[in-house]
Amino acid sequence: MSKLQDKVAVITGGVSGIGAATARLFASEGAKLVLVDFNEEKGAAFEAELKSEGYEVVFVKADVTSEEDVKNIYETALKTFGKVDILFNNAGIGAVKPTEELTYAEWRRTVEVDLDGVFLVAQGAIKEFLKAGSGVIVNTASMYGWVGSPGSAAYNAAKAGVINLTRSLGLEYATRNIRVNALCPGFIETPILGETDRDYLTNATPMKRLGKAEEMAKAVLFMASDDSSFMTGNSLVVDGGYTAQ
Numbered sequence: 001m002s003k004l005q006d007k008v009a010v011i012t013g014g015v016s017g018i019g020a021a022t023a024r025l026f027a028s029e030g031a032k033l034v035l036v037d038f039n040e041e042k043g044a045a046f047e048a049e050l051k052s053e054g055y056e057v058v059f060v061k062a063d064v065t066s067e068e069d070v071k072n073i074y075e076t077a078l079k080t081f082g083k084v085d086i087l088f089n090n091a092g093i094g095a096v097k098p099t100e101e102l103t104y105a106e107w108r109r110t111v112e113v114d115l116d117g118v119f120l121v122a123q124g125a126i127k128e129f130l131k132a133g134s135g136v137i138v139n140t141a142s143m144y145g146w147v148g149s150p151g152s153a154a155y156n157a158a159k160a161g162v163i164n165l166t167r168s169l170g171l172e173y174a175t176r177n178i179r180v181n182a183l184c185p186g187f188i189e190t191p192i193l194g195e196t197d198r199d200y201l202t203n204a205t206p207m208k209r210l211g212k213a214e215e216m217a218k219a220v221l222f223m224a225s226d227d228s229s230f231m232t233g234n235s236l237v238v239d240g241g242y243t244a245q
């Protein structure tokens, strides 16, 4: 029996890296997908690819920091599939720069996407889930929400915010059949890593390799499905041992 049969899942950042791997796994488990991203070109291509494989998918171009765009995500989901059951709230950007060189605009944009955007999209889902009487949210935080690291203060602060937002929403809706948990990845081979030295990241990881997007997708599936039915307000760290050090 498929784990997400006939569930409708909204996935932000759903056309690249961890979001795209999760989209594939969710589809293979029977879910219908609302893929959200501001990268229209990648979005249209991935939507066409999944449709050609027989999956039910709609792509919505949206910036998760725009209230209007976020409203449109849920309007499109309801118009296309009639409901929303799951949100994988995963869009994010990195900002690696020494703090003395970081502009206030760069700080603000990082926190805007990585924390404000997570709030806005979660709020939209919660409104629908309250009407429907149930729902599940998985936010993407980071192991850097648990530990500090030099050179990415804005990102780390925003991701720590996502972890406590997750706890707070988990508690707020615990009796209303809405579960909220977070994924905290370690170093995962996706485009967000950019030019970062892979040898450095590999050596810093106790398992001496980078994680794969598909390995994150399995953890997300656990949190999005009934397999985690007694879990809320929690954060699952999947980092090859980094934060155990």
Ligand SMILES: NC(=O)c1ccc[n+]([C@@H]2O[C@H](COP(=O)([O-])OP(=O)(O)OC[C@H]3O[C@@H](n4cnc5c(N)ncnc54)[C@H](O)[C@@H]3O)[C@@H](O)[C@H]2O)c1
Residues within 6 Å of the ligand: 012, 013, 014, 015, 016, 017, 018, 019, 036, 037, 038, 039, 062, 063, 064, 065, 090, 091, 092, 093, 094, 113, 117, 140, 141, 142, 143, 184, 185, 186, 187, 188, 189, 190, 191, 192, 193
């Ligand atoms: N890869 C890692 O090592 C790692 C580690 C910890 C956490 N994460 C988190 O995982 C999540 C997914 O990242 P990824 O590694 O798959 O990288 P990625 O760059 O492949 O995917 C991120 C996606 O988010 C989209 N996006 C960015 N800003 C957006 C916005 N304002 N509105 C809509 N879409 C937007 C991008 O276009 C992209 O498709 C992010 O939240 C990231 O911070 C990644």
